[in-house]
Amino acid sequence: xxxxxxxxxxALVIDEVQIAVNAGYASGVEIGDVLDVLRETNIPDPDAxxxxxxTAFVRKGSMRIESVEEKFAIARVLQQSKGLLAPAEPMxxxxxxxxxEGRGRVFIEAGDPVDIQIDS
Numbered sequence: 739x740x741x742x743x744x745x746x747x748x749a750l751v752i753d754e755v756q757i758a759v760n761a762g763y764a765s766g767v768e769i770g771d772v773l774d775v776l777r778e779t780n781i782p783d784p785d786a787x788x789x790x791x792x793t794a795f796v797r798k799g800s801m802r803i804e805s806v807e808e809k810f811a812i813a814r815v816l817q818q819s820k821g822l823l824a825p826a827e828p829m830x831x832x833x834x835x836x837x838x839e840g841r842g843r844v845f846i847e848a849g850d851p852v853d854i855q856i857d858s
Contacts, residue, residue, distance in 0.1 A: 740857075741855050741856065741857050742766075742855075742856050743853045743854065743855060743856070744761055744765055744766065744767065744853070744854045744856050745851060745852070745853055745854075746759045746760050746761035746765070746773075746851075746852050746854060747759065747760050747848075747849055747850065747851055747852065748760075748775065748846060748847065748848050748849060748850040748851075748852060749810060749848060750848055751832055751834070751846055751847065751848065752812070753832075754828075754831040754832050754833070755814055755815045755828050755831060755832065756804075756812055756813065756814050756815075757775070757801065757812070757813050757832070757846060758810050758811070758812055758813075759773065759810060759811050759813060759852050759854070760809070760810055761809075761810070761811060761854060762806050762807045762808050762809045762810045762811050763806050763807070763808055764808050764809060765854075765856075766856045767803060767806050767811045767854055767856060768803065768806060768856070768857070769803055769804060769805065769806055770802065770803060771802070771803040771811075771854055771855060771856055771857070772800055772801070772802055772803075772816075772854075772855050773800070773801050773802075773803065773813055773852045773853060773854040773855065774797045774798075774799070774800050774801075774852065774853045774855075775797070775798045775799050775800075775801065775844075775846050775850055775851075775852050776795040776796065776797060776798060776850065776851045776852060776853060777795070777796045777797075777798050777850070778793055778794075778795060778850075778851055779793065779794045779795070779796055780792075780793055781793065781794055795851060795853075798844050798845075798846060798850070799815065799816075799829065799830050799844045799846075800816050800829070801813035801814060801815050801816060802814060802816055803854070811854075813852075814828075815828040815829055815830055815831070815832070816828070816829050817829065829842075830842050830843060830844045831843055831844070832844060832845075832846045833845050834847075
């Protein structure tokens with residue numbers, strides 16, 4: 739099986755562990771696909787202060803698709819186990835402002851790019 743990456747965007751932050759993205763089964767997205775939410779960062783040219791070298795995409799966090807419709811999908815933050823008897827917990831929670839970011843808290847908003855790993 740060959741995997742491909744589909745670039746989409748966050749359409750809506752549903753709650754602290756779920757988002758909707760603007761890609762669904764019409765784009766090949768399936769339940770279980772993993773996506774990375776990205777931060778779009780402009781790289782300035784140090785030799786030409788008013789110019790850009792381009793844009794880098796840095797991973798904020800990973801999520802798994804849990805439901806799919808024709809034009810959108812719902813993703814949930816990946817879970818991590820704290821031990822055999824402890825319940826799994828989200829690897830991070832979504833916060834509504836950059837100032838609230840910190841250990842275990844990630845700022846995600848509508849419009850953020852995502853890369854969905856689709857098995858074809």
